[in-house]
Amino acid sequence: MERNPMRRQLAVMRQSLFDQGYLDEQFVQLEELQDDANPNFVEEVVTLYYRDSARLILNVEQALERKPFDFNKLDGYMHQFKGSSSSIGAKKVKAESTLFREYCKSGNGEGCMRTFQQLKKEYATLRKKLEAYFQLARQAGPMETACHPK
Amino acid sequence: MQQRQQQQQEQHHFHVLAVDDSVIDRKLLEKLLKVSSYQVTCVDSGDKALEYLGLLNNLDPHSTASSFSSTSSSCSQPPQQEGLKVNLIMTDFCMPGMSGYDLLKRVKGSSWKDVPVVVMSSENVPSIISMCLEGGAEEFLLKPLQLSDLDKIQTYLLKSLHHSCTNIDKTDLIDHVDEDINNNNDDNNNNNNR
Numbered sequence: 001m002e003r004n005p006m007r008r009q010l011a012v013m014r015q016s017l018f019d020q021g022y023l024d025e026q027f028v029q030l031e032e033l034q035d036d037a038n039p040n041f042v043e044e045v046v047t048l049y050y051r052d053s054a055r056l057i058l059n060v061e062q063a064l065e066r067k068p069f070d071f072n073k074l075d076g077y078m079h080q081f082k083g084s085s086s087s088i089g090a091k092k093v094k095a096e097s098t099l100f101r102e103y104c105k106s107g108n109g110e111g112c113m114r115t116f117q118q119l120k121k122e123y124a125t126l127r128k129k130l131e132a133y134f135q136l137a138r139q140a141g142p143m144e145t146a147c148h149p150k
Numbered sequence: 151m152q153q154r155q156q157q158q159q160e161q162h163h164f165h166v167l168a169v170d171d172s173v174i175d176r177k178l179l180e181k182l183l184k185v186s187s188y189q190v191t192c193v194d195s196g197d198k199a200l201e202y203l204g205l206l207n208n209l210d211p212h213s214t215a216s217s218f219s220s221t222s223s224s225c226s227q228p229p230q231q232e233g234l235k236v237n238l239i240m241t242d243f244c245m246p247g248m249s250g251y252d253l254l255k256r257v258k259g260s261s262w263k264d265v266p267v268v269v270m271s272s273e274n275v276p277s278i279i280s281m282c283l284e285g286g287a288e289e290f291l292l293k294p295l296q297l298s299d300l301d302k303i304q305t306y307l308l309k310s311l312h313h314s315c316t317n318i319d320k321t322d323l324i325d326h327v328d329e330d331i332n333n334n335n336d337d338n339n340n341n342n343n344r
Contacts, residue, residue, distance in 0.1 A: 087294040
């Protein structure tokens with residue numbers, strides 16, 4: 001059975017997401033809510049997050065094409081993005097959205113644009129890592145099987 | 151213990167109305183509440199919450215029944231005031247259209263005024279917090295919510311339990327309420343480890 005080594009690999013992958021600051025404690029909260037009745041809960045929430053984020057990123061992109069910037073509107077989108085990022089424990093993305101909001105509040109368009117580029121990068125990186133993580137989790141199989149001694 | 155059994159039975163009948171415009175937060179809140187053995191109805195706006203409570207004008211209860219998602223089919227009822235039981239309302243503060251504060255005020259000015267309302271927000275702004283508490287909110291919780299936050303709301307629900315007329319012997323419940331809150335916390339912790 002290959003599952004034990006895969007489980008180990010999964011644990012290492014998971015730990016590095018925390019160590020490298022991509023995820024924070026809130027992600028652990030999600031994991032604690034996952035149970036037998038809802039074994040894919042974390043992935044479901046994260047999938048919802050991708051969908052929601054895609055919408056918000058598009059909204060911000062479109063808003064940044066209109067000059068002069070509507071900072072209130074931009075801040076509104078980013079408030080939502082910050083909220084959802086915070087809810088899943090997306091630490092770096094949350095930090096960028098906080099910074100973006102500060103630039104909105106001080107009316108700094110350049111700052112907003114720069115930060116938005118950085119935010120998109122962080123989001124893309126996180127998404128890639130999480131997708132790899134969940135794919136490995138699926139391959140590694142359910143916890144119960146992996147714990148049975150040979 | 152009979153008290154705890156009665157309490158757990160009552161807990162299974164606790165119905166929470168959750169109001170949040172964020173689909174992620176609704177899913178999270180629903181799960182938090184389900185894991186804590188509450189029944190949940192989620193709506194995505196203050197208007198939908200008022201509609202559910204029968205507080206909007208020109209409401210046709212039967213036509214709106216299908217648009218609300220409830221977790222327990224055994225407890226879903228058409229949203230008419232008669233027979234509809236809501237033990238707690240949890241609402242996000244910052245929502246497009248009607249804010250959580252507006253919803254709070256509407257609820258407190260209605261026949262649902264005795265239902266505890268908890269306001270949630272991702273922002274820690276003292277003036278907003280005091281405004282909500284002064285407006286009648288039971289509690290203000292910072293998002294993202296965690297299981298430990300649910301312990302607080304359990305207290306309000308247990309309090310509201312012995313204020314309302316149910317089949318429980320109220321004096322026994324009041325005497326043991328503190329002890330049972332602690333016991334229930336243990337139970338919840340055990341449940342989470344399942």
